[in-house]
Amino acid sequence: MSAELEQQLKDAFGRLPTPARETSVRARSAALAALGANGRRSSRGLILVFVVVAFVVGAGAAALAATGNLRVGIGARQKPVRPVPTRLSVPPGSHGLALVAGGKLWLATRSGLRIEGMPVSAAELSPRALYAVVGIGSSLVAVAPGNRHPWVHPTGGRVVAASWSPDGLKIAYVVARSGGYELRMIEGDGSPDRLVARRVSPAKPSWRADSLAVAYVDAGGEAAVYDLGMGALRTFNTRGCGGVTRAVAYAPRGRRLAVAGRSGLALVERWDVRPGCVGLGSAERIDAVGWLSPQTVVTTDTPPRQLGAASVLRFYRAGAGTLEPLESAAVSRTTLRGVGVSPAGTRLVVAHASGRRMLELAIDPSPAELVQNGRLRLGPGLFRVRVQATQVALSWR
Amino acid sequence: MHVRSDAKLVQLARRGSRDAAAELFTRHWRSAWRAAYVISGRRELADDVAQDAFERAFAALSRFDERRPFGPWLHRIVVNRCLDLLRTERRLAGDSELARLEWHDIAAGDQELLDAVAGLSLQRRVVVVLRYGLGYTPTAIADLLGVPTGTVNSRLARALEELRADYEVNDVGRA
Secondary structure, eight states, rough: HHHHHHHHHHHHTTTTTOOHHHHHHHHHHHHHHHHHHHHHHHHHHHHHHHHHHHHHHHHHHHHHHHHHHSSSOOOOOOOOOOOSSSSSOOOSSSSSSEEEEEEEEEETTTOOOOOEEEEEEEEEOOOSSOOOEEEEEEEEEEETTTTTOOOOEESSEEEEEEETTTTSSSEEEEEEETTEEEEEETTSSSSSSEEEEEOOOOSSSSOOTTSEEEEEBBSSSEEEEEEEETTTTEEEETTTTTOOOOOOOOOOSSSEEEESSSEEEEOOTTTTOOOOOEEOTOEEEEEEEEEHHHHHHEEEEOOGGOOOHHHHHEEEESSSEEEEEOOOOEEESOOEEEEETTTTSSEEEEEEEEEEEEEEEOOOSSSGSEEETTTTTTOSSSEEEEOOOSSSSEEEE | OOOOOHHHHHHHHHHTOHHHHHHHHHHHHHHHHHHHHHHHOHHHHHHHHHHHHHHHHHTTTGGSTSSSHHHHHHHHHHHHHHHHHHHHHHHHHHHHHHHHTSOOOOOGGGGHHHHHTTSSHHHHHHHHHIISSSSHHHHHHHHHTTTTTHHHHEEEEEEHHHHHHHHHHHHHOOO
16 A cells, blocks of 8 residues: 555656746746856955955054054044845834735734745735735735734635725735736635626726725726725726826825826826826836825836936825926936835835845935935835845835 | 766856856756645745745855755755745645645646645655655655654655545545
């Protein structure tokens, strides 16, 4: 029986599937890139030798100075540069922060939940960061500190975005199913699950402040809203303002919805009122949209290459049905991969590329100091990680 | 055609030869992926772990002891990374819940047996897949996991006993 079982195990393992071709190609390229870093390290041997020689000479000079045979003048002491932490910490005054980059999750909460580099397809913190919901394989999994594990919900596809309602009672999520994407909704306790819209885009849904409506982008690139109170879906056309919708964001208070097109931003105040609109140059491309306060919309965009900037952060004042660009656009020399807003809606956390395959998180020093002479100014780095990611999702609670 | 040994390829890769590194990758990618897949039971996780293991291995090639074989060293990285991730997941979401996510794309006839393997504790499951999935001897597994050979043998024996009991119960159910 034992030999038979052993043979059955060998046969069963022998019939397991093989890696997909595109996975193999991606892994090969990443592995060879890592070898490059190794090679460079070897070539750094000469630099190391130079440093050792410099150290010996310096030590000799110090010895001579000590005996009085050499006078050494020492200038003003330089402030040491603080290395950027490689362990994510919770920013002061908040409950938790989650970062999804390159299909991996880094998360830290005040309640003691910590995840480092776990493969996920999406993640979102609950409003006070007591729980996190993550897409793992073909399931939506709610996780909590310690041994509390609220639920695992099979979704039948990969969850690409999730958004927790402000009252903490519902989660809207987008799942890849049957060749397209569906918007579904699940209660915060894991049941029941229901379909909201069958054909949507993989953009992150956004909840209205009263948790009674959720905005999303439909498969045709139109902004749409599902009203839970009325049980009705509404789609509206803002294509005249910047083209196909890329992202939507409800204001932290009230009912105003910012709709980012490819190169324009619309503000929807009411259904029966024409939305306010601001267009960018045709060469610019809006990457993300959010609200810095109930009156200020912030976007990141990629400008034309010849401008010498990797990304631009722009601010717009949201008036009564109107949008007005503010003067204080901030140019960033590094590419902004993602932007998150603090729970109070007053601070920004920025994920930016800080070297080859490195990603760094930083928070603005203060809202007033974020832009200086047209340049983006960030506080000390909050977290640094080696990961290849073109888009980063941030959840700050 | 002359086939270069792993040791020779490692030597060349350390000197910066991308061709040698690519050959190493081609030679070991499938087995590394398989190791990650049989331990985790999930494609997405296997993709990630196997890629990560290669990146780590290639980045640390200058510190690799050339007298040792490359394959087991790579598998050790795969196994450890897999276990780290699975333990983190289990701590957060629980054993039984996550077991439901695993082994979705396997041949129908193997489902029952592999479900039973998925139900083993991580320690037992790892020795089973290293032994029967990747063909390592108990001594090699002990070396790879950094535990005594006796521990490997006892984990294997208990795992087989558990699987057999599970299988027999199912046989009775089928009868």
